Amino acid sequence: MTSPVSHSDAERREGGDAAVDTVRGGHGLPPFAALRAFEVVGRMGGVRRAAQALGIDHTVVSRHLRTLEDWLGVPLVERGGARLVLTDAGRAYHARVSAAVHDLVAATRDIMASGTGEGLRLWAVPGFATQWLSDQLADFERTDPGFAVELRPTDACANLVQFEADADIRFYGDDWPPQPGGPGLQTLELARPPLVIVASPALAATLDLSVPEDLLSAPLLHEEHHEQWRAWLTQNGVPLAGRSLSGPLLWHAHLAIAAARQGRGLALANRYLVGRDLANGALVELTVPGTRPVTIGSYWFVARADRWNAPQIARLRTFLRQRTREG
Incomplete structure (x- = not known):
């Protein structure tokens, strides 16, 4: 004679998903659409931005949030004001939900990758x-x-x-x-390299740089702005108040370096960018008497x-x- 089986036990045996989803207290997972909406809301900082990212109406996102809160029995967001704010419980829950969603994305990407x-x-x-x-x-x-x-x-x-x-x-x-x-996000400073002045050997041979101010009449090469040269000159005692710097904008470090190789002017770079060129002689480092090394930033991971x-x-x-x- 077999033992009687309750209706809920039979459901668990017949439905593998229900058995997997069962957690303490007899509840399964919340609706995934509600979890996904909550994850995007917490990440984007608002219902409308989340709706735009998900490609659905903002009222649907709001409904998903309320469904999730009702299911959990815990308030996840503080409503009121222009910006939606997660409660303490909402922030803690969001961190774990977000990590789980990332794992799903990563797993999907991996299995689809060749x-x-x-x-x-x-x-x-x-x-x-x-x-x-x-x-x-x-x-x-x-x-x-x-x-x-x-x-x-x-x-x-x-x-x-x-x-x-x-x-x-x-x-x-x-x-x-x-x-x-x-x-x-989490960060790590990889390197904080000092700037060096580089030029082609041919151009370097024509220059007479005795003091930092001599650079103001030299052909300077810039990336997307003049701030690197301004910082280097200022930190080496060259007054620049109200003075603009000449020279073309090259927009990218590797294009400024390429222009320096071609003899078009002097570039500011660091050894991660010009180490190969200095080693093979395509560029030479210029030193100016009375100056000191200048560091203006770092590479971050x-x-x-x-x-x-x-x-x-x-x-x-x-x-x-x-x-x-x-x-």
């Missing part, structure tokens, strides 16, 4: 990516077989919160925005805080930090 090796999507500022980072990643992949890094050189900072990339590396100046990091210790991110971060210390 090949079986591990991979990581890395965005980086173009000059650093092409002049130094690409070589380091080649070494990294040789020392860590099966691990592939998808490097994207770009001036755009990756939206890591929205999973646009796994990590982002770029140069952040000390005295101008933006600054590295932000809500939900940025990733989501909830993915900071993920094996792929941790391994790459450790490798790059070691390489910058060595060189």
